[in-house]
Amino acid sequence: MIFLGVILLLWVCSIRAAGARPPSYAAWAADSAIARGQGNGLDSNGQPTVSYEHGEFQWALRLLYERTGNKTYYDYIQKGVDNVLLPNGTVGGGYSLILSESDPVFLYLYTTTKEIKYKTAADEFRAQLDIHSRTAQGQFWHKIQYPNQGWLDGIYMGEVFYAAYTQMFQSHNQSAWVHVDVQQHNPNVCYYK
Numbered sequence: 001m002i003f004l005g006v007i008l009l010l011w012v013c014s015i016r017a018a019g020a021r022p023p024s025y026a027a028w029a030a031d032s033a034i035a036r037g038q039g040n041g042l043d044s045n046g047q048p049t050v051s052y053e054h055g056e057f058q059w060a061l062r063l064l065y066e067r068t069g070n071k072t073y074y075d076y077i078q079k080g081v082d083n084v085l086l087p088n089g090t091v092g093g094g095y096s097l098i099l100s101e102s103d104p105v106f107l108y109l110y111t112t113t114k115e116i117k118y119k120t121a122a123d124e125f126r127a128q129l130d131i132h133s134r135t136a137q138g139q140f141w142h143k144i145q146y147p148n149q150g151w152l153d154g155i156y157m158g159e160v161f162y163a164a165y166t167q168m169f170q171s172h173n174q175s176a177w178v179h180v181d182v183q184q185h186n187p188n189v190c191y192y193k
């Protein structure tokens with residue numbers, strides 16, 4: 001009898017645990033990060049911050065939104081980006097010549113909303129690429145404080161945006177395409193498969 005009772009208890013507990021589970025590990029992880037306010041465009045003092053960690057999280061939420069259709073994730077991306085933008089699209093957060101992953105999110109929100117402030121923000125980051133320091137071979141320095149260093153993660157931080165922006169707004173700009181290509185195919189700067 002006691003044995004049966006234990007079995008029954010375990011069975012009830014397992015049903016309750018299963019019922020509490022989010023639909024996937026991805027949703028579970030995202031919900032957990034959202035509940036802590038991570039990746040929302042604000043630093044720990046509540047000030048706007050342009051940071052690649054936030055951009056990366058927003059990119060992941062985009063994939064989750066596309067997979068689940070759950071607008072909670074889309075809304076969180078938009079809220080996070082709006083936290084770093086002034087209403088006219090000027091980017092806040094005291095950024096200065098950094099390659100970040102926030103910039104592709106500007107393009108994503110411009111595509112989905114057609115709100116001009118997201119294009120203004122993308123334009124601002126695109127203009128920054130023209131003056132971002134680069135090696136003699138043309139690769140962007142990873143950061144201003146790392147002279148002549150090209151890092152692999154700089155490729156997806158800067159180049160994804162560079163290519164996406166060029167495709168959306170300047171698809172005939174050959175010098176931009178050549179420069180995009182230099183970021184990954186110049187054997188002197190970095191090589192990966």
Ligand SMILES: *[C@@H]1O[C@H](CO)[C@@H](O)[C@H](O)[C@H]1NC(C)=O
Nearest residue numbers: 022027028031070071072073
């Ligand atoms: C969307 O996700 C949120 C957060 O996990 C959840 O609370 C909500 O129930 C989901 N909405 C739908 C329609 O599945």
Ligand SMILES: *[C@@H]1O[C@H](CO)[C@@H](O)[C@H](O)[C@H]1NC(C)=O
Nearest residue numbers: 086087088089090091120124
């Ligand atoms: C946007 O607004 C801010 C604050 O009012 C201002 O400093 C900035 O020049 C404006 N940007 C543009 C592009 O008008």
Ligand SMILES: *[C@@H]1O[C@H](CO)[C@@H](O)[C@H](O)[C@H]1NC(C)=O
Nearest residue numbers: 130170173174175176177179
């Ligand atoms: C084309 O791309 C180059 C290289 O990024 C840039 O310097 C130039 O301003 C772009 N041309 C136009 C018309 O935007």
